[in-house]
Structure formats: structure tokens, C-alpha cells
Amino acid sequence: MARFILARMLQNVFVLFVLITVMFFLFRLLPGDPIGVMASADLPPEARDALRAAWGLDRPLSVQFADYIGNLLTGDFGISFAYQQPVWQVLGPKVLNTLVLIIPSTILAVILGCGAGMYLAWYPGRLAERVGSLLPAVIRGVPAFWLGILLLMALSYGTGLFPNGGMRSIGSAAPTGLALYASTDFLWHLTLPLLCLTITSLPEPILIMRSSLLEAAGEDYIELVRAKGMPERVVLMHAARNSLLPVATWVFHMFGYAIASTVLVEVVFAWPGLGREIVSAVTTFDYPVSQAAFFLIAVITIGTNFLLDLLYGTLDPRVVASG
Numbered sequence: 564m565a566r567f568i569l570a571r572m573l574q575n576v577f578v579l580f581v582l583i584t585v586m587f588f589l590f591r592l593l594p595g596d597p598i599g600v601m602a603s604a605d606l607p608p609e610a611r612d613a614l615r616a617a618w619g620l621d622r623p624l625s626v627q628f629a630d631y632i633g634n635l636l637t638g639d640f641g642i643s644f645a646y647q648q649p650v651w652q653v654l655g656p657k658v659l660n661t662l663v664l665i666i667p668s669t670i671l672a673v674i675l676g677c678g679a680g681m682y683l684a685w686y687p688g689r690l691a692e693r694v695g696s697l698l699p700a701v702i703r704g705v706p707a708f709w710l711g712i713l714l715l716m717a718l719s720y721g722t723g724l725f726p727n728g729g730m731r732s733i734g735s736a737a738p739t740g741l742a743l744y745a746s747t748d749f750l751w752h753l754t755l756p757l758l759c760l761t762i763t764s765l766p767e768p769i770l771i772m773r774s775s776l777l778e779a780a781g782e783d784y785i786e787l788v789r790a791k792g793m794p795e796r797v798v799l800m801h802a803a804r805n806s807l808l809p810v811a812t813w814v815f816h817m818f819g820y821a822i823a824s825t826v827l828v829e830v831v832f833a834w835p836g837l838g839r840e841i842v843s844a845v846t847t848f849d850y851p852v853s854q855a856a857f858f859l860i861a862v863i864t865i866g867t868n869f870l871l872d873l874l875y876g877t878l879d880p881r882v883v884a885s886g
Contacts (some may be wrong), residue, residue, distance in 0.1 A: 571872050575865045582861045587628055590850050597644050597848035641851035650855045661836035663744055665821045668760040676768025677810060684776035685799055699766035711759045711831035718755060725755050728833030756832040767813050775806035815871040822860050
């Protein structure tokens with residue numbers, strides 16, 4: 564097992580290094596100049612050159628990359644060009660705002676999706692089952708930004724039931740810390756983006772649970788439970804309990820994917836999270852913030868996959884032997 568863990572760790576470190584390298588050079592090869600975004604168009608060329616030297620942008624890319632790796636090893640992502648603050652001071656609140664959106668939506672998607680998948684698998688032939696089987700394909704074909712716009716048109720602009728964006732009402736008192744996330748005003752603003760992200764996350768748990776439960780329904784232990792005269796509800800619970808592992812596997816993958824997929828949702832609803840900050844950083848050539856944000860997404864994605872490898876290795880020793 565120790566050899567398996569070490570091999571996976573080395574693979575993940577190599578993948579992370581490749582991603583860091585690609586991100587560093589990709590941002591700097593894109594057309595555009597951060598000085599042109601930060602400085603006024605009337606600024607003299609000498610002043611522009613001084614700014615470029617102050618930010619280290621006049622040095623060769625190889626030197627910049629070596630400094631970046633050295634700083635990265637100490638956890639220093641530099642100073643944001645746009646905010647003139649340390650990167651983690653900029654991204655810290657944004658990450659928390661994104662997690663407040665992702666974690667509840669993932670939990671709701673798992674609960675609703677597993678419930679729907681159980682019904683579709685256990686009660687075949689009904690009209691609801693035939694209609695419900697088409698639901699994941701329909702949801703998967705709807706872009707998240709389009710669904711968000713529809714929700715805004717129907718429930719915000721059309722009826723005024725919910726705000727059209729942001730985390731709090733304009734002019735309202737700005738609570739700090741946990742008080743912000745416990746306020747009714749925040750929950751009112753959270754509803755539409757949470758609903759949008761939950762709906763777009765539903766197809767996978769529905770399909771995975773339905774497929775897993777259909778496979779479990781034909782197992783011998785289910786026939787044994789039925790032969791003992793147990794109620795159908797008890798039989799379903801036995802089958803569902805053993806069908807949850809594939810859904811748990813999906814949750815590991817989904818968490819990393821959800822952070823990337825929230826970009827469109829946060830832009831549509833003007834949600835001040837990590838995804839919206841990535842868009843802003845890329846468009847303003849804020850290299851330190853862009854690199855740190857993508858690095859964080861990469862670490863979360865690789866980390867969840869590593870935990871998934873450990874889970875599979877623990878549950879199935881054959882994975883360790885083959886790895």
C-alpha cells in the first residue's frame with residue numbers, strides 16, 4: 564500500500580508541475596500587456612518601462628519562471644497587479660464565497676439525484692419513469708449560463724421574487740464573518756445561483772444511481788431479502804445502500820469539476836466568487852491572481868482524485884496490486 568501511495572503522489576506532483584508550467588507560459592504568451600491595463604494611456608513610455616521593471620515583467624521568461632517556482636515552494640503567489648494586495652488576501656474571500664455555493668448545491672444534487680434515480684430504477688414502466696428517464700439528457704443539453712438567464716428572467720426580472728445578482732442588497736448593512744452567510748438577505752441572493760448549479764449537477768447522480776440500482780436489483784442477496792418476506796421498502800433500502808459507492812465516487816470528481824463549472828454561473832449572477840475573479844484576472848492580465856486561482860483548482864482536482872485512489876485501494880486491494 565505504501566508503494567501504491569508513493570507512486571500516486573509522484574504522479575500527481577508531476578501532473579501539477581506540468582499544469583503550473585503550462586499556466587505560467589500560457590498567460591504570458593497571450594496577446595496583451597498588463598501595464599496597458601493598469602496604467603493610463605497618457606503615461607509616458609519611461610514610466611511604463613519603470614512599472615514593467617517594478618513588476619519584474621522586463622526580465623526573460625526563464626528567469627521569471629524560476630522566481631515563480633521558488634516563490635511557489637514557499638507559498639508566495641506575489642502581489643495582485645489589479646488590487647495591489649497579496650494574492651491570497653484577494654482570493655481568500657472569493658474561495659469561501661464559491662464554497663458556500665458549491666457545497667450546498669452538491670449536497671442537494673446528490674440527495675435529489677439519488678432519490679430520482681432510485682425511483683426510476685425501482686418503478687419501471689410508469690409514465691413518470693418514462694418521462695424522468697429523458698430528464699438527465701435534457702438538463703445536460705442546457706448550458707448553465709442559459710439556465711441562469713432563464714431563472715433571472717422568470718424569477719427576478721419577471722416577478723421580482725429574487726434579486727438579479729450579488730450577495731447582498733445595495734445599501735444594506737454589510738455584516739462581517741459568519742454573520743454575512745447567516746443573514747436572510749444573503750440567503751435570498753443565494754437562492755437563484757444555488758438553484759441553477761443544483762439543476763445542472765443533477766444528471767450524473769440520477770443516471771449513476773439508476774444504473775447502479777438496476778444492477779444491484781438482480782443480485783442474489785436482493786432475492787434472498789425478498790424470499791424472507793421483507794417489505795419492498797426494506798428491499799429497496801438494502802439495494803440502495805450498496806449502490807451508493809458509485810455516487811460517492813462521482814462526488815469526488817464533481818467537487819473539482821464544480822469549481823470550474825461555477826465560472827459561468829457566477830458571471831451570470833454577479834456572484835463574487837473564485838470563478839468570476841478568474842474571468843476578471845484573465846481579462847486584466849493579472850498574472851499572479853490567474854496563476855493562483857488555476858493552481859488552486861488544479862490542487863483541489865488532483866487532491867480529490869488522489870483521495871479517490873486511496874478509497875479504491877482500500878476497498879479493492881486489486882487496484883493496489885495492479886498500480
